[in-house]
Amino acid sequence: MSSAPKIHLKDVRKAFGDKQVLNGIDLDVAPAESVVIIGGSGTGKSVLLKCILGILNADSGVVDVDGTDVTHIPASTRGEVNKKFGMLFQGAALFDSLPVWENVAFGLMQGERMPRKQAKERAIETLAKVGLAASVGDLSPSELSGGMQKRVGLARAIAGNPEIIFFDEPTTGLDPIMADVINDLIIACVRDKGITALSITHDMHSARKIGDRIGMIYEGRLIWVGDAKTVDRSGNEYVDQFVNGRAEGPIKMQLRR
Amino acid sequence: MNFLALIGRVVLGFLGHIGRLTIFAGTALSHCVRPPLYPRLIGRQMIDIGYYSLPVVGLTAIFSGMVLALQSYTGFARFSAESAIANVVVLSITRELGPVLAGLMVAGRIGASMAAEIGTMRVTEQIDALSTLSTNPFKYLVVPRILAGLFMLPLLVLVADIIGVFGGYLVSVYKLGFNPGVYINSTADFVQPLDVISGLVKAAVFGFLISLMGCYNGYYSKGGAQGVGAATTNAVVSASILILITNYLLTELFFST
Numbered sequence: 001m002s003s004a005p006k007i008h009l010k011d012v013r014k015a016f017g018d019k020q021v022l023n024g025i026d027l028d029v030a031p032a033e034s035v036v037i038i039g040g041s042g043t044g045k046s047v048l049l050k051c052i053l054g055i056l057n058a059d060s061g062v063v064d065v066d067g068t069d070v071t072h073i074p075a076s077t078r079g080e081v082n083k084k085f086g087m088l089f090q091g092a093a094l095f096d097s098l099p100v101w102e103n104v105a106f107g108l109m110q111g112e113r114m115p116r117k118q119a120k121e122r123a124i125e126t127l128a129k130v131g132l133a134a135s136v137g138d139l140s141p142s143e144l145s146g147g148m149q150k151r152v153g154l155a156r157a158i159a160g161n162p163e164i165i166f167f168d169e170p171t172t173g174l175d176p177i178m179a180d181v182i183n184d185l186i187i188a189c190v191r192d193k194g195i196t197a198l199s200i201t202h203d204m205h206s207a208r209k210i211g212d213r214i215g216m217i218y219e220g221r222l223i224w225v226g227d228a229k230t231v232d233r234s235g236n237e238y239v240d241q242f243v244n245g246r247a248e249g250p251i252k253m254q255l256r257r
Numbered sequence: 258m259n260f261l262a263l264i265g266r267v268v269l270g271f272l273g274h275i276g277r278l279t280i281f282a283g284t285a286l287s288h289c290v291r292p293p294l295y296p297r298l299i300g301r302q303m304i305d306i307g308y309y310s311l312p313v314v315g316l317t318a319i320f321s322g323m324v325l326a327l328q329s330y331t332g333f334a335r336f337s338a339e340s341a342i343a344n345v346v347v348l349s350i351t352r353e354l355g356p357v358l359a360g361l362m363v364a365g366r367i368g369a370s371m372a373a374e375i376g377t378m379r380v381t382e383q384i385d386a387l388s389t390l391s392t393n394p395f396k397y398l399v400v401p402r403i404l405a406g407l408f409m410l411p412l413l414v415l416v417a418d419i420i421g422v423f424g425g426y427l428v429s430v431y432k433l434g435f436n437p438g439v440y441i442n443s444t445a446d447f448v449q450p451l452d453v454i455s456g457l458v459k460a461a462v463f464g465f466l467i468s469l470m471g472c473y474n475g476y477y478s479k480g481g482a483q484g485v486g487a488a489t490t491n492a493v494v495s496a497s498i499l500i501l502i503t504n505y506l507l508t509e510l511f512f513s514t
Binding site: 078 | 378386
């Protein structure tokens with residue numbers, strides 16, 4: 001990798017009680033690169049993102065952002081670091097007590113103390129970027145469909161012009177057409193603007209489309225990382241099983257019979 | 258041995274709970290005195306706790322005052338001490354029934370809604386979203402509720418005191434045939450500033466406890482709807498028990514000689 005990594009993870013571990021969820025994750029994400037982490041449900045993908053964001057504290061290991069160790073920084077400085085990040089949550093996580101435009105402008109008003117009028121204008125502009133009309137801004141999140149909520153979540157993630165965006169299952173629960181719309185929006189909003197992106201998904205179509213590189217997480221470790229174009233010929237039987245969606249293979253689902 | 262292990266687990270769990278609650282309360286209080294604060298949110302919570310609780314607290318107070326007058330009359334008439342009714346009503350309302358009943362009613366109304374709202378935000382990742390938008394969840398969610406509880410409960414109790422005494426007046430004058438002027442004079446002559454002030458101090462403590470338990474239980478709720486339901490129940494039950502315990506301790510503090 002030629003340039004210094006935007007995100008550098010070294011031997012990141014996290015356990016909940018007896019369950020070791022992350023078991024030594026090593027990963028570098030270069031500036032403007034889009035890395036997609038794939039893996040089954042409950043393999044620690046979301047935990048990994050939360051450890052980078054400081055929502056969860058890693059038990060050990062190092063999380064560097066722009067060359068600065070942010071693994072155990074105090075809450076007072078975490079807010080400053082998190083200004084570099086945007087995140088699209090799996091369920092969009094929109095604040096249902098606020099109208100759509102306030103959701104989009106939330107980071108601008110609370111984090112950057114932007115006046116409401118100016119923030120609303122920015123929110124409407126950002127909504128337009130994700131293909132939503134200005135009138136949507138005055139609706140409540142509960143009045144939106146799942147796809148529209150994801151788009152609002154994406155607008156909220158990009159409104160503060162972050163340097164890094166995390167996508168947590170961006171296409172889960174959407175129909176194939178809406179999922180592709182979201183993929184295109186992610187590419188338009190992230191790749192074309194040179195933003196660094198780290199996504200987690202188990203939607204292989206989405207992974208191939210939005211990722212420059214793909215990594216697979218299994219039992220708390222990244223067992224394979226490679227170019228997105230090579231994921232179908234990775235030579236790794238775990239990756240092959242996952243990519244092809246086969247029940248038979250080295251990955252055993254724990255089913256009670 | 259298993260029985261001892263069970264006792265040990267329960268005790269450790271309880272102590273862990275106390276420790277977590279203490280840290281939560283300390284963190285919340287420390288954020289109460291450090292900027293930034295959110296005046297708009299504090300105002301909204303004050304209206305929610307103060308203004309919208311008025312009907313339920315007023316109704317409780319007026320009927321408590323009325324039944325107090327009626328019960329006191331039936332009891333005191335046995336030894337011709339009916340003239341003490343005004344004194345009994347004002348003392349009971351200002352020192353005990355005003356703050357305790359208002360506290361319990363607000364615990365049911367507000368404590369439950371706080372736990373449900375924050376709990377839902379927790380399980381739908383809205384609290385995580387706050388962190389990613391450089392907003393401290395304690396400052397945004399907990400501090401406004403704690404401050405509003407702390408300041409609005411005394412105001413509510415002041416209104417409840419007046420309405421409660423008025424309830425006693427209504428029964429005494431219109432049902433039991435007391436002279437209105439004598440009743441009012443007797444009330445005004447007998448009540449001491451400490452009676453009212455002690456009730457207001459109790460109210461402030463109860464307001465803090467209601468908000469604290471509502472926020473704490475919501476903040477640490479787990480799972481889905483069931484977790485939020487459990488958090489709501491715990492918030493109301495724990496706040497109610499704490500109100501009754503601290504009521505005794507504060508009464509001891511104020512009035513034991």
